Amino acid sequence: MEKDKAKMPAADAAQADVFENIIDSVEAVQDAATENNSVLIQDAEEVGAEEAHANTEAQEETAPAQAKEAHRPDCDDVLISITDLHKSFGKNEVLRGVTTQVKKGEKVVIIGPSGSGKSTLLRCLNMMETPTSGTIIFDGTPLDPKHSSINLHRRSMGMVFQHFNLFNNLTVVENIMLAPVKTGIADMKKLRKKALFLKLRKLFDKNCTEEIPTYPSKAEIRKKALDNALALLERIGLSDKATAYPSTLSGGQKQRIAIVRALAMHPRVMLFDEPTSALDPEMVGEVLEVIKELAEGGMTMVIVTHEIGFAREVATRVLFIDEGVIKEDAPPKELFTNPKDARLKEFLSKVL
Ligand SMILES: Nc1ncnc2c1ncn2[C@@H]1O[C@H](COP(=O)(O)OP(=O)(O)OP(=O)(O)O)[C@@H](O)[C@H]1O
Numbered sequence: 001m002e003k004d005k006a007k008m009p010a011a012d013a014a015q016a017d018v019f020e021n022i023i024d025s026v027e028a029v030q031d032a033a034t035e036n037n038s039v040l041i042q043d044a045e046e047v048g049a050e051e052a053h054a055n056t057e058a059q060e061e062t063a064p065a066q067a068k069e070a071h072r073p074d075c076d077d078v079l080i081s082i083t084d085l086h087k088s089f090g091k092n093e094v095l096r097g098v099t100t101q102v103k104k105g106e107k108v109v110i111i112g113p114s115g116s117g118k119s120t121l122l123r124c125l126n127m128m129e130t131p132t133s134g135t136i137i138f139d140g141t142p143l144d145p146k147h148s149s150i151n152l153h154r155r156s157m158g159m160v161f162q163h164f165n166l167f168n169n170l171t172v173v174e175n176i177m178l179a180p181v182k183t184g185i186a187d188m189k190k191l192r193k194k195a196l197f198l199k200l201r202k203l204f205d206k207n208c209t210e211e212i213p214t215y216p217s218k219a220e221i222r223k224k225a226l227d228n229a230l231a232l233l234e235r236i237g238l239s240d241k242a243t244a245y246p247s248t249l250s251g252g253q254k255q256r257i258a259i260v261r262a263l264a265m266h267p268r269v270m271l272f273d274e275p276t277s278a279l280d281p282e283m284v285g286e287v288l289e290v291i292k293e294l295a296e297g298g299m300t301m302v303i304v305t306h307e308i309g310f311a312r313e314v315a316t317r318v319l320f321i322d323e324g325v326i327k328e329d330a331p332p333k334e335l336f337t338n339p340k341d342a343r344l345k346e347f348l349s350k351v352l
């Protein structure tokens, strides 16, 4: 709306201000009359886990189109392009110049010793950490923590953590519905505001031909999110747990739900940070199975894991990170059977 106003003559912009005041009042009334999702959202907010919100924060504007064009990498297949990424915590330089690209459909597995910076790299990718320097370009758009597209970017990235990070005070189905409902309502409000603005404008300006957008009701948004959540639960064989609370589930079940919760936002890439390392051994298989199925479905993935057998089977490429840099980058067969870097050889001798 502000962008539209900037292009208008002064008199029109003044009129737009009046309209916006009216719209704000009307919206406040509409919200008061129809707010039936607030309990779900507020309850989750009270839990306040930063990680859990990584998958739920997503409601801002798209980055300017020209920025996207200017930085589009040469290869259209590249989804994530990381160049000379550095990240320090105080004097501790954790990432010391990471450069790599992830192509659409690739399954990149990251291995490396504890403290080498694997989680920090993933957290930089979905902007839970701000890099000290370097660039990350996602599908042609440079990530800029100061830019409002940060939340839109997070919609594109599903993140799954070692400790599930489900909201314990919400049922399974509410956990899965939370982000789609929240973002659906935010999108709907933008469209509703635009529709109101145009309706008012058309009253005064008979030449205004712009089409008034339609938008779903909150009930429709919730229904769609519910249907999608139930379909996802069916896909992983946990339909009977829809109304259960996370505390009643096994670790393997929680992690499978955390995965479909991330999938509910239809992400372009899934980031997994040691998704099985907190599980009892007998539950590792069921979680890896879900990830494998996703991989077979063509999802782009970046997976930090110590499951070497899984990496061999699923990865298209394995990165060995040590002391904040990529020491080796090769297809699994090559990296595991013919490691070149001395530190990688030492690492593999411990984990294989
Ligand atoms: N928020 C933070 N504040 C300060 N230091 C941090 C923070 N996050 C990570 N670090 C430090 O950065 C280094 C790398 O941590 P990171 O979690 O990325 O390692 P990792 O490779 O994922 O290790 P692990 O295999 O144990 O999970 C560690 O020394 C850690 O203490």
Ligand SMILES: [Mg+2]
Pocket: 118, 119, 120, 273
């Ligand atoms: Mg880690």
